[in-house]
Amino acid sequence: MSDFNKRRSLKVLALSLAIAASGVGTASAQDVTLRLSHHLAPGHLVDVASNRFAELVAEYTDSAVSVEVFPSGQIAGLRQGAEAVQIGTVDLVWSDMGTLGNWRPEYGFVSLPFLFADNDHFAAFFEGEGGQQIGEDLRNNLNIEVLGFGNAGFRVVATRDTPIRTPEDLAGVRIRVPEIPVYVSAFDSVGANPTPLAWGEVYTAMQTGVIDAVENPAEGLVNGALNEVAGHLSRTNHIMTDVNLFANAGKFDSLSAEQQDALHRAAETALSEFNVATAEASEEYWNQLAEVMEAIDDPDRAAFQEAMAPVWDEFISRTGNAGQAWIDMVVAATPE
Incomplete structure (x- = not known):
């Protein structure tokens, strides 16, 4: 316990x-x-x-x-x-x-x-x-x-037409994100066009081209049938989902x-x-998607981490000592 x-x-x-x-x-x-x-x-x-x-x-x-x-x-x-x-x-x-x-x-x-x-x-x-x-x-x-x-797992990126190997590949891409400020900042930092959208609207938005991409754990993409409207998949593992x-x-x-x-x-x-x-x-859902999509298993995660690093500074600037204290607590948490 x-x-x-x-x-x-x-x-x-x-x-x-x-x-x-x-x-x-x-x-x-x-x-x-x-x-x-x-x-x-x-x-x-x-x-x-x-x-x-x-x-x-x-x-x-x-x-x-x-x-x-x-x-x-x-x-x-x-x-x-x-x-x-x-x-x-x-x-x-x-x-x-x-x-x-x-x-x-x-x-x-x-x-x-x-x-x-x-x-x-x-x-x-x-x-x-x-x-x-x-x-x-x-x-x-x-x-x-x-x-x-x-823990719902790490998030990956699915796109209609563009393979995502580096942060530069997301430049100008209209990507659906949850209605969460940190997610908007994260994709702003790589030059994408983050678009907050309710999950129930994502499939149609992808299908009609209102958005070009979506990020989610692999399970969410499978259950949302996003493989039907997206052709490319990238295992960025950019955010872990609680x-x-x-x-x-x-x-x-x-x-x-x-x-x-x-x-x-x-x-x-x-x-x-x-x-x-x-x-x-997690691996099973990724494999299901990879069978029907062009999957990139090893994008340049170090480049994504570096490109998104300013999000931490922006977050601390916005939340002050309260935000920093939570970050410090996470960093100090050590698995048994």
């Missing part, structure tokens, strides 16, 4: 004992239905994890708490979902720290290009002091209860201590399985 989850379990246990001693009633007296939103297609590993989470919540609460999963942005897209979970119009959402940077710019640190060396480095940060600090910050600043952290399960803190607090613990335990299992599945499937 990670340090983050150990500390959380102790807090929940203390709360359970306090409630038992006081005899105060909670929401456990009636059944609860929670709505979970994500922007990805059915069958994506995030969707699989969502349904696994819902199954475990029902099991752990004897069906007193049920979770309804709404995929494909049915309720809200990525940015809209991140806002909705803060204000409580959705109970649960999958989102990332970069998107939360729209409200607290320093949270965009996770999306800095070439910040994480590999999966082990990512795990060392999120399962240790970094994850614990994020949990406390999001509750205090954005009314979010963190249920778990996920995808995390968040709850509205007010809704979470309205549950009994036992139900809160059930949500955390369900999330810990679902996220653990998700991270293992993503790591195992």
Whole structure:
């Protein structure tokens, strides 16, 4: 069990004992239905994890708490979902720290290009002091209860017509990016034309030539069928993608201590399985794309890292000591 989850379990246990001693009633007296939103297609590993989470919540609460999963942005897209979970119009959402940077710019640190060396480095940060600090910050600043952290893998670039071997190859290319400031800065730095666009609009935009390229983990490209509208693929590995399960803190607090613990335990299992599945499937998804696209497995990543380095300076200039502190914490995180 990670340090983050150990500390959380102790807090929940203390709360359970306090409630038992006081005899105060909670929401456990009636059944609860929670709505979970994500922007990805059915069958994506995030969707699989969502349904696994819902199954475990029902099991752990004897069906007193049920979770309804709404995929494909049915309720809200990525940015809209991140806002909705803060204000409580959705109970649960999958989102990332970069998107939360729209409200607290320093949270965009996770999306800095070439910040994480590999999966082990990512795990060392999120399962240790970094994850614990994020949990406390999001509750205090954005009314979010963190249920778990996920690693969706490194991002690659798919283009309609242009092979991408060096940063110069992206000059003038209209590339879809998430509605995240750090992503815009990263592709500005290589002379591309970054175009924020909701994920559900990407396929048509690529098909019609509104955009020339898209960047995403290989799984996202496969599930979005982007290979049908893009001919070239480049394994730039420019940003590692976090995808995390968040709850509205007010809704979470309205549950009994036992139900809160059930949500955390369900999330810990679902996220653990998700991270293992993503790591195992990453190469498989890349290979699926490479079978039908012109794939460049070894672009000049050192050149991309050098070209995108000014994004770090811009980020620190914009976020000050708060942004620098998060970067320092990531750099100090050491895999066991």
